[in-house]
Amino acid sequence: MKLMLLSTNHRRVARGLSGWGPEPTWNRQWSKGEAAVAGCSCSPPTMLVHLFRVGIRGSPVPGKPLLPLRFQTFSAVRSRDGRPSSCLLGAVARLRAQLRARLPRAPPAPGRSPSAWRWVGAVLLGPVVLSKCPRRGLVALCEAEAAPPARSGPGVVEPRFNWKLFWQFLRPHLLVLGAAVVLALGAALVNVQIPLLLGQLVEIVAKYTRDHVGSFLTESRSLGTHLLILYGLQGLLTFGYLVLLSRVGERVAADMRRALFSNLLRQDIAFFDAKKTGQLVSRLTTDVQEFKSSFKLVVSQGLRSCTQVAGCLVTLSMLSTRLTLLLMVATPALMGAGTLMGSALRKLSRQCQEQVARATAVADEALGNVRTVRAFAMEQREEELYGAELGGSRCKAEELGRGIALFQGLSSIAFNCMVLGTLCIGGSLVAGQQLTGGDLMSFLVASQTVQRSMANLSVLFGQVVRGLSAGTRVFEYMTLSPCIPLSGGHCIPREHLRGSITFHNVCFSYPCRPGFHVLRDFTLTLPPGKIVALVGQSGGGKTTVASLLERFYDPTAGTVTLDGRDLRTLDPSWLRGQVIGFISQEPVLFGTTIMENIRFGKLDASDEEVYAAAREANAHEFITSFPEGYNTVVGERGATLSGGQKQRLAIARALVKQPSVLILDEATSALDSESERLVQEALDRASAGRTVLVIAHRLSTVRGAHQIVVLAHGRVCELWLSGAASSRAALLSTSAAPYLVSASEPPAQHRAQQSHGQVLEEAELDPPGQYLPTLSSPGRAPA
Numbered sequence: 001m002k003l004m005l006l007s008t009n010h011r012r013v014a015r016g017l018s019g020w021g022p023e024p025t026w027n028r029q030w031s032k033g034e035a036a037v038a039g040c041s042c043s044p045p046t047m048l049v050h051l052f053r054v055g056i057r058g059s060p061v062p063g064k065p066l067l068p069l070r071f072q073t074f075s076a077v078r079s080r081d082g083r084p085s086s087c088l089l090g091a092v093a094r095l096r097a098q099l100r101a102r103l104p105r106a107p108p109a110p111g112r113s114p115s116a117w118r119w120v121g122a123v124l125l126g127p128v129v130l131s132k133c134p135r136r137g138l139v140a141l142c143e144a145e146a147a148p149p150a151r152s153g154p155g156v157v158e159p160r161f162n163w164k165l166f167w168q169f170l171r172p173h174l175l176v177l178g179a180a181v182v183l184a185l186g187a188a189l190v191n192v193q194i195p196l197l198l199g200q201l202v203e204i205v206a207k208y209t210r211d212h213v214g215s216f217l218t219e220s221r222s223l224g225t226h227l228l229i230l231y232g233l234q235g236l237l238t239f240g241y242l243v244l245l246s247r248v249g250e251r252v253a254a255d256m257r258r259a260l261f262s263n264l265l266r267q268d269i270a271f272f273d274a275k276k277t278g279q280l281v282s283r284l285t286t287d288v289q290e291f292k293s294s295f296k297l298v299v300s301q302g303l304r305s306c307t308q309v310a311g312c313l314v315t316l317s318m319l320s321t322r323l324t325l326l327l328m329v330a331t332p333a334l335m336g337a338g339t340l341m342g343s344a345l346r347k348l349s350r351q352c353q354e355q356v357a358r359a360t361a362v363a364d365e366a367l368g369n370v371r372t373v374r375a376f377a378m379e380q381r382e383e384e385l386y387g388a389e390l391g392g393s394r395c396k397a398e399e400l401g402r403g404i405a406l407f408q409g410l411s412s413i414a415f416n417c418m419v420l421g422t423l424c425i426g427g428s429l430v431a432g433q434q435l436t437g438g439d440l441m442s443f444l445v446a447s448q449t450v451q452r453s454m455a456n457l458s459v460l461f462g463q464v465v466r467g468l469s470a471g472t473r474v475f476e477y478m479t480l481s482p483c484i485p486l487s488g489g490h491c492i493p494r495e496h497l498r499g500s501i502t503f504h505n506v507c508f509s510y511p512c513r514p515g516f517h518v519l520r521d522f523t524l525t526l527p528p529g530k531i532v533a534l535v536g537q538s539g540g541g542k543t544t545v546a547s548l549l550e551r552f553y554d555p556t557a558g559t560v561t562l563d564g565r566d567l568r569t570l571d572p573s574w575l576r577g578q579v580i581g582f583i584s585q586e587p588v589l590f591g592t593t594i595m596e597n598i599r600f601g602k603l604d605a606s607d608e609e610v611y612a613a614a615r616e617a618n619a620h621e622f623i624t625s626f627p628e629g630y631n632t633v634v635g636e637r638g639a640t641l642s643g644g645q646k647q648r649l650a651i652a653r654a655l656v657k658q659p660s661v662l663i664l665d666e667a668t669s670a671l672d673s674e675s676e677r678l679v680q681e682a683l684d685r686a687s688a689g690r691t692v693l694v695i696a697h698r699l700s701t702v703r704g705a706h707q708i709v710v711l712a713h714g715r716v717c718e719l720w721l722s723g724a725a726s727s728r729a730a731l732l733s734t735s736a737a738p739y740l741v742s743a744s745e746p747p748a749q750h751r752a753q754q755s756h757g758q759v760l761e762e763a764e765l766d767p768p769g770q771y772l773p774t775l776s777s778p779g780r781a782p783a
């Protein structure tokens with residue numbers, strides 16, 4: 001049988017149709033704009049399965065956006081064998097349930113339910129069309145709406161609370177949690193008993209006051225003892241369940257924090273480009289804390305309050321049905337008003353917290369950058385800024401205080417009125433001998449318990465909502481998986497590792513700026529054991545080249561290879577941990593000892609290895625001049641060290657792992673000339689025998705380079721191959737010089753003739769200091 005499918009966006013339809021169920025064999029490529037005709041070898045019902053698969057937005061490809069197809073009309077139906085179309089609709093009906101069960105479903109678009117409408121449309125329109133052309137089979141004219149924009153970002157797609165993951169954290173503690181729940185229920189049930197016993201005690205008091213017969217103490221002793229036992233038991237049970245609950249809560253919170261931290265550390269660098277550190281830290285601290293508190297409250301207060309409300313309502317109805325009915329009308333009304341006020345107060349409290357956070361951020365920034373503040377004499381301005389934010393938070397806090405006072409005053413009046421009302425109505429029942437005085441007392445105490453419990457539950461509701469959203473935020477980052485794994489893949493044995501690196505036609509855009517091409521067709525080879533200097537204008541993409549080499553990102557197109565192997569096939573942790581040493585412009589040290597900072601490069605490095613790396617980095621001398629030597633704590637981010645000292649420690653940290661490839665990203669650009677000399681000496685020593693990529697701003701940095709590559713517009717626009725001794729002269733006379741900044745260098749001696757996109761190859765220097773450039777093809781690999 002032949003079926004015809006007409007669509008105005010055929011590629012989309014074809015993509016949507018393929019990949020699920022018995023594959024139709026399309027005998028013509030779909031092309032946009034023309035009516036596509038598909039010869040399909042599958043049976044009509046199978047064809048319908050495909051059509052309706054699109055209709056109900058199922059996608060066979062996990063993670064792919066689903067097609068929102070709208071069935072517009074059914075028309076132009078043609079079937080070669082002339083079978084009645086009703087059988088097709090019958091097939092649809094039969095397959096519908098099957099489809100729903102088998103197809104993965106997309107979350108529905110907000111505010112509409114397209115699947116249902118499509119089905120309704122198909123079922124309503126289908127018979128009309130088919131009744132017009134009953135003998136011609138079926139052709140569906142479909143129009144694909146533009147696929148919805150990729151919905152990403154927390155503001156667009158609301159993540160859901162991940163119950164499955166929560167269960168995994170809870171499962172190891174189920175036994176303890178079960179015990180806590182049992183104890184909490186026990187405490188609640190004991191609490192239900194107490195009003196009844198209190199009522200009986202009041203009865204004895206009333207009887208003794210009325211009759212003055214017998215001994216009050218003898219009569220009340222057993223009841224008093226019973227009450228004492230219940231009070232003790234209630235205290236014990238409360239202590240028990242709170243201890244157990246706190247144990248479960250803290251352990252679950254610690255597990256969650258560990259898992260979240262571990263998953264955050266595994267995320268791609270692109271993830272950190274898009275997120276603020278404060279946001280991530282807040283998920284680790286505040287959100288987990290909020291979730292833990294809510295969880296504990298739900299089990300302790302929630303369970304207990306529910307049990308108490310249920311138990312006390314039974315007790316109340318046994319005591320007086322009429323009073324209970326009155327209570328059940330009045331209490332929810334008061335609770336409703338209380339909840340409304342409570343939610344307004346919670347909103348105010350949130351605003352208050354936000355304002356405090358803003359004030360804290362100002363203080364944090366000022367104290368964290370105190371040197372800059374001092375250098376610009378901005379203390380007064382920072383004080384004013386902080387004062388303004390603090391003033392705002394004080395106003396909000398006072399408003400909140402007034403709100404809480406009003407709430408408490410009103411609720412106190414309401415509860416007292418309820419007591420008064422119960423006493424009045426209950427008193428009239430007692431007068432009419434429908435209730436005893438003791439029962440009225442029991443009723444009062446039990447109704448107070450109900451009211452307290454319901455108040456707890458209303459507060460709890462807001463807490464649960466907050467806890468769930470905090471949990472959602474925590475689990476959201478726990479389930480993210482990075483595109484570049486931390487480990488896994490091949491490792492090249494050290495004895496076979498040469499350190500030859502090639503970028504083949506690499507194109508790259510940062511994931512957070514997809515339309516902005518930083519590298520385009522970038523091709524470059526770093527020969528093993530040679531030094532390649534990368535120069536170019538600021539923002540030209542030099543650091544990006546280093547990031548791709550570290551595999552912080554993967555190229556959008558093209559490949560980066562190490563000894564001929566695509567970096568994507570190599571183990572990233574081996575690559576970063578053992579092969580590549582990275583020294584950046586702003587070295588970041590950890591607030592611990594010098595020894596531990598250097599060992600960060602290789603955790604199992606012996607003391608001797610650390611000393612050797614420090615000597616190689618010109619750092620040993622200044623380290624040993626400190627009273628504490630290698631045990632000197634360097635302060636937060638190395639604040640107690642000079643720029644040159646920090647840089648030399650960073651070099652030692654990179655060298656301790658004996659990397660085959662070194663990346664020096666403007667490693668000396670932030671230093672004064674003396675520090676630069678010391679660091680440059682260390683770098684020259686460290687570069688020997690290694691493949692080195694130097695990202696440079698200064699002529700002095702590229703003096704010893706074997707190649708100098710000029711990067712412009714995301715490509716290599718010039719490539720200078722030179723002997724180490726002559727590279728400087730070559731540089732001075734090329735257009736690379738404008739990209740390099742050095743006041744101490746002499747002016748350009750000789751300007752080479754060259755053009756954009758050409759590679760200039762240096763010839764023999766004869767006589768020394770002179771050079772003759774020759775032109776060769778762009779991107780040519782160095783000899």
Ligand SMILES: Nc1ncnc2c1ncn2[C@@H]1O[C@H](COP(=O)(O)OP(=O)(O)OP(=O)(O)O)[C@@H](O)[C@H]1O
Pocket residue numbers: 273510512513518536537538539540541542543544545
């Ligand atoms: N993490 C990032 N996310 C998005 N864009 C980025 C990111 N890092 C850099 N860029 C952009 O990529 C381009 C290249 O930046 P890169 O840091 O590689 O330049 P560079 O040549 O090293 O500059 P400089 O010499 O000033 O350090 C710039 O336009 C920059 O704005």
